[in-house]
Amino acid sequence: QVQLVESGGGLVQAGDSLRLSCAASGRTFSSYAMAWFRQAPGKEREFVAAISWIGGSTYHADSVKGRFTISRDSAKNTLYLQMYSLKVEDTAVYYCAARNRLPVFTASLYDYWGQGTQVTVSS
Numbered sequence: 001q002v003q004l005v006e007s008g009g010g011l012v013q014a015g016d017s018l019r020l021s022c023a024a025s026g027r028t029f030s031s032y033a034m035a036w037f038r039q040a041p042g043k044e045r046e047f048v049a050a051i052s053w054i055g056g057s058t059y060h061a062d063s064v065k066g067r068f069t070i071s072r073d074s075a076k077n078t079l080y081l082q083m084y085s086l087k088v089e090d091t092a093v094y095y096c097a098a099r100n101r102l103p104v105f106t107a108s109l110y111d112y113w114g115q116g117t118q119v120t121v122s123s
Contacts, residue, residue: 001026001027001112002024002025002026002027002032002098002111002112003024003025003026003112004022004023004024004096004097004098004112004113004114005022005023005114005115006020006021006022006094006095006096006114006115006116006117007020007021007022007023007117008020008021008117009093009094009117009118009119010118010119010120011120011122012086012119012120012121012122013086013121013122013123014086014087014088014121014122014123015085015086016086016121017082017083017084017085017086018083018086018119019080019081019082019083020036020080020081020083020094020096020117020119021078021079021080022034022036022078022079022080022081022096022114023076023077023078024077024078024079024096024098025077031053031054031100031101032053032098032099032100033050033051033052033053033098033099033101033102033103033104034050034051034053034072034079034096034097034098034103035047035048035049035050035051035070035096035097035098035099035103035110036048036049036050036070036079036081036094036095036096036097037094037095037097037107037110038090038092038093038094038095038119039092039093039095039116040091040092040093043092045095045107046061046092047061047105047106047107048060048061048064048068048070048081048094049061049064049068049069049070049081050070050103050104050105051070051071051072051079051103052102052103053072053074056071056072057103058070058071059103059105061105064083064090067083067084067085067086068081068082068083068084069081069082079096081094083119086119086121087121088121088122088123089121090119090121091119091120091121092118092119093116093117093118093119094116094117094118094119095113095114095116096113096114097110097112097113097114098110098111098112099111099112
């Protein structure tokens with residue numbers, strides 16, 4: 001079993017930066033992929049970014065490319081999402097997810113989820 005706990009969300013202004021963290025525990029992650037998804041009110045859960053735990057290959061949605069960066073600290077079993085130049089449309093609950101396979105962009109293919117952390121960007 002894998003436990004994921006997000007933190008770092010909050011209320012910021014447009015143009016600000018924020019870093020989300022996801023502390024993972026329960027199993028080793030050598031063969032895992034981890035990702036960030038987000039869900040705004042009334043919308044479906046949306047892929048944001050993913051990373052291979054071994055090798056560190058990263059993938060970012062076009063909507064965040066150049067503004068958000070996913071990374072991980074293997075020693076701390078922690079996933080990060082550094083967000084720059086935040087926009088009002090980035091407002092959502094951000095979720096951390098994990099799967100014991102290659103990274104994919106579809107939420108339903110991830111096996112483990114955190115509880116989410118709210119990010120609100122005001123104009």
